[in-house]
Amino acid sequence: MLKPITIQYAARPKQRSLAAGQVCDLFGLADNEPSHIIAQNLILDITPGDIALFTGPSGSGKSSLLRAVGKQLNAIDAMAIDLPDAPLVEALPGSLESRLNTLAMCGLSEARLLLRTPEELSDGQRYRYRIALALSLHTGAILLDEFTASLDRTLAKVVAYNIRKHATRRHITVLAATTHEDIVEDLNPGLHVQCSENGIDMVRYEIQPRALSLAADISICDSVADWPRFAKWHYRSHHLAFTRKVVVLKYTDRPIGICVFAAPAASLTLRTQYFGLANPRSRVALAALNQQVWLLQR
Numbered sequence: 001m002l003k004p005i006t007i008q009y010a011a012r013p014k015q016r017s018l019a020a021g022q023v024c025d026l027f028g029l030a031d032n033e034p035s036h037i038i039a040q041n042l043i044l045d046i047t048p049g050d051i052a053l054f055t056g057p058s059g060s061g062k063s064s065l066l067r068a069v070g071k072q073l074n075a076i077d078a079m080a081i082d083l084p085d086a087p088l089v090e091a092l093p094g095s096l097e098s099r100l101n102t103l104a105m106c107g108l109s110e111a112r113l114l115l116r117t118p119e120e121l122s123d124g125q126r127y128r129y130r131i132a133l134a135l136s137l138h139t140g141a142i143l144l145d146e147f148t149a150s151l152d153r154t155l156a157k158v159v160a161y162n163i164r165k166h167a168t169r170r171h172i173t174v175l176a177a178t179t180h181e182d183i184v185e186d187l188n189p190g191l192h193v194q195c196s197e198n199g200i201d202m203v204r205y206e207i208q209p210r211a212l213s214l215a216a217d218i219s220i221c222d223s224v225a226d227w228p229r230f231a232k233w234h235y236r237s238h239h240l241a242f243t244r245k246v247v248v249l250k251y252t253d254r255p256i257g258i259c260v261f262a263a264p265a266a267s268l269t270l271r272t273q274y275f276g277l278a279n280p281r282s283r284v285a286l287a288a289l290n291q292q293v294w295l296l297q298r
Contacts, residue, residue, distance in 0.1 A: 007039045045204065049171040051176070052192075055184070055195070056195030060195035081130055085119070099136070107155055135166055149179065243297070247261070263290050264295045
């Protein structure tokens with residue numbers, strides 16, 4: 001349980017000035033104008049491994065409340081992390097596989113992008129890289145202000161969903177604040193703090209595993225014709241050989257992923273030894289191989 005939180009700001013400025021005095025006179029602010037109170041002895045029940053989401057319109061006090069909670073939990077502010085002058089894949093700890101998994105979770109999985117430095121990224125990419133760094137470098141609590149604000153809303157939901165899975169798996173406390181409530185379902189917070197001009201409301205949820213909110217709009221179909229639009233993202237060759245099946249993943253009507261299955265090589269020594277094939281290139285053996293084994297080519 002956190003200590004009670006009180007946040008209030010004096011109506012009068014800390015330093016007197018001619019311009020400040022004129023504003024007070026113009027709008028009729030009295031010398032004893034009461035302070036602006038955001039929270040008064042507010043008690044938040046945030047436990048280790050929790051995700052606490054603070055939402056509300058701009059100026060509602062959610063960021064102030066977020067920082068106060070983060071201070072008590074010694075949370076690492078993702079926006080305050082010094083970004084290294086190195087390719088994205090270099091700064092994260094652990095094996096290459098774990099680095100790639102963390103970056104992919106934050107929507108950073110394109111090979112050419114992984115070789116760029118933070119200063120070469122867009123604002124949205126740089127924000128996601130900060131999240132990846134915070135999640136990989138720290139195992140306590142992390143603070144994410146303006147959560148997904150710079151992302152398109154489809155990507156925002158995917159990132160929120162992945163962060164919930166990662167936080168649950170690694171028992172990391174996540175504190176996030178945003179004006180966008182379309183990510184609430186996918187972030188699946190244990191505590192939702194809603195700030196408004198009328199005060200603060202808190203809702204505690206029992207966490208239940210759930211599917212990505214976009215899942216109903218995702219479908220799989222066969223489509224060789226969609227290969228050209230994905231060819232540039234596959235690095236060995238744009239040419240397909242001995243294709244057996246092309247499966248396309250679509251979000252609504254937009255292709256977003258592809259798998260190309262091809263016929264396997266006619267003869268491989270280890271495969272021949274494993275299956276005990278006496279004549280792997282015979283017509284019968286090749287027909288059985290083509291029927292029973294497919295190779296994921298792209």
